[in-house]
Amino acid sequence: MNAIEIKDLCKSYGDFSLDHLNLILPTGCIMGLIGENGAGKTTTIKLILDMIKRDSGQITLLGKDNREDIRLLKEDIGVVLDNVGISSCLTAVQVGKIMKHVFQNWDEGAFEACLSRLSLPKTKPFGEFSRGMKMKLGIAVALSHHPKLLILDEATSGLDPVVRDDILNIFSEFTRDETHAVLISSHIVSDLEKLCDYVAFLHQGKLLLCEETDRLKERYVIVHCTEEQLASFAPADVIGKRKNPYGVEAIVSGKSVPAHVQTSPVDIEQLFVFMAKEEAR
Amino acid sequence: MKGLILKDFYLTIRYCKAIMLLDLVFIAIYLFQKENLFFLFYPCVFAGLLPITLLSCDEREKWDSYAGTLPCTRAQLVSEKYLISLFGGLIVLLLCGAAQAFRMISKGAFLPMEYLGVIMTLAGISFVVPTVLYPFIFRFGTTKGRVLYYILIALACAFGSVFFGDHPGIAAETGYRNLTMIIAGAVIILYGMSWLLSIRFYQKRDL
Numbered sequence: 085m086n087a088i089e090i091k092d093l094c095k096s097y098g099d100f101s102l103d104h105l106n107l108i109l110p111t112g113c114i115m116g117l118i119g120e121n122g123a124g125k126t127t128t129i130k131l132i133l134d135m136i137k138r139d140s141g142q143i144t145l146l147g148k149d150n151r152e153d154i155r156l157l158k159e160d161i162g163v164v165l166d167n168v169g170i171s172s173c174l175t176a177v178q179v180g181k182i183m184k185h186v187f188q189n190w191d192e193g194a195f196e197a198c199l200s201r202l203s204l205p206k207t208k209p210f211g212e213f214s215r216g217m218k219m220k221l222g223i224a225v226a227l228s229h230h231p232k233l234l235i236l237d238e239a240t241s242g243l244d245p246v247v248r249d250d251i252l253n254i255f256s257e258f259t260r261d262e263t264h265a266v267l268i269s270s271h272i273v274s275d276l277e278k279l280c281d282y283v284a285f286l287h288q289g290k291l292l293l294c295e296e297t298d299r300l301k302e303r304y305v306i307v308h309c310t311e312e313q314l315a316s317f318a319p320a321d322v323i324g325k326r327k328n329p330y331g332v333e334a335i336v337s338g339k340s341v342p343a344h345v346q347t348s349p350v351d352i353e354q355l356f357v358f359m360a361k362e363e364a365r
Numbered sequence: 366m367k368g369l370i371l372k373d374f375y376l377t378i379r380y381c382k383a384i385m386l387l388d389l390v391f392i393a394i395y396l397f398q399k400e401n402l403f404f405l406f407y408p409c410v411f412a413g414l415l416p417i418t419l420l421s422c423d424e425r426e427k428w429d430s431y432a433g434t435l436p437c438t439r440a441q442l443v444s445e446k447y448l449i450s451l452f453g454g455l456i457v458l459l460l461c462g463a464a465q466a467f468r469m470i471s472k473g474a475f476l477p478m479e480y481l482g483v484i485m486t487l488a489g490i491s492f493v494v495p496t497v498l499y500p501f502i503f504r505f506g507t508t509k510g511r512v513l514y515y516i517l518i519a520l521a522c523a524f525g526s527v528f529f530g531d532h533p534g535i536a537a538e539t540g541y542r543n544l545t546m547i548i549a550g551a552v553i554i555l556y557g558m559s560w561l562l563s564i565r566f567y568q569k570r571d572l
Binding site (some may be wrong): 130133135136137155156157158159161163165167168169170171172173174178181182183184185186187188235 | 366367368369371372375376379380422423426427428429430431432433434435436437438569571572
């Protein structure tokens with residue numbers, strides 16, 4: 085079963101439109117939604133959660149249409165938003181008491197364990213937490229009702245590397261259960277590269293690609309060559325190029341590279357930057 | 366729903382202490398001054414302010430978006446605020462009613478119909494603000510709603526001055542008493558209608 089299936093999803097605002105988005109996130113996997121600020125990541129997540137109304141398209145979550153009974157579906161979904169959204173005067177203990185009455189499957193023991201594991205103070209108001217602690221509490225809440233799907237909007241942005249690593253480990257552990265899945269959006273591509281089985285590139289409301297992370301790295305390479313050498317490549321194989329004082333740097337399909345051309349492995353961030361710039365051209 | 370109410374209970378304790386304290390101060394002043402119902406109107410107006418304050422906090426701290434990710438329907442999110450208003454309004458009404466009864470009894474002039482007229486007026490004042498404001502807030506957010514709220518306070522105070530300010534016994538006069546009963550009754554009915562309208566608006570709102 086797929087955790088998320090999105091077909092031809094469209095949403096238009098005055099100056100922005102999400103254009104016929106198609107995505108599939110299989111269970112047991114982590115998908116990274118990558119895009120610059122304003123690319124449509126949060127809009128996509130809000131549409132998935134039916135927090136905003138779509139113009140057209142279809143969204144299926146855990147095998148069910150997301151508008152059928154979203155309240156019941158959300159029992160199986162843990163969400164962490166960029167701003168978390170917990171009231172600043174509430175302590176972790178109070179949040180636990182509130183969520184106990186919000187989620188049918190709320191597990192007080194699991195919440196306590198999360199608080200201890202993430203070293204979160206129980207009686208300090210949320211407003212006095214650092215950004216990292218706020219995110220951790222959001223994650224503790226998201227994990228303590230035994231969700232099958234985690235949706236995280238910029239959950240690692242603004243965190244120090246140690247906290248980020250802790251949090252990424254938690255997400256990895258979560259998907260060891262084959263029935264679980266994670267959709268995580270970020271513009272810190274290096275985090276997602278380490279963590280994700282799939283990456284989806286969103287740019288100005290359009291999906292540039294959605295692929296398995298390892299396959300992307302196998303498929304593309306960076307070539308360092310002259311403009312004349314690059315001209316010998318089939319245009320369809322060139323994903324993006326950048327001129328520098330020594331010639332040209334380009335991302336191309338690996339199979340089309342002649343042996344004499346100098347290459348280096350591509351990382352997801354480079355791939356995204358090249359594709360986004362090529363798209364904007 | 367219980368979780369949402371509990372959350373607002375915590376917020377009320379934290380953010381609305383001043384409002385609650387002011388309510389008690391005004392009621393206490395009413396007990397010891399020359400009879401002027403104005404001192405009972407204020408706590409009722411403040412009661413209407415309490416849920417608006419909570420909604421502002423929700424919006425400022427992005428709780429409204431977060432609540433949209435929780436397994437709660439939009440109808441539950443709206444209804445919880447109406448219930449908080451109802452609880453808050455009834456508690457203040459109870460306190461004001463007790464103060465009014467105390468005054469009438471201590472003067473040896475407890476007139477049931479006059480008492481009922483005052484209570485209905487206070488009920489009308491307690492619920493008129495959320496009745497009118499909530500649909501706007503659930504449709505447009507608290508910023509625009511607050512502007513409307515202050516306009517309503519000014520209107521309510523003007524109404525109070527004209528009808529009761531210098532005439533403490535005015536509620537006993539049959540014509541006015543009937544009028545206030547009708548207005549208060551209408552507000553209570555409109556409160557229910559406003560509840561349904563807010564749910565309808567909030568269903569369509571982007572979170």
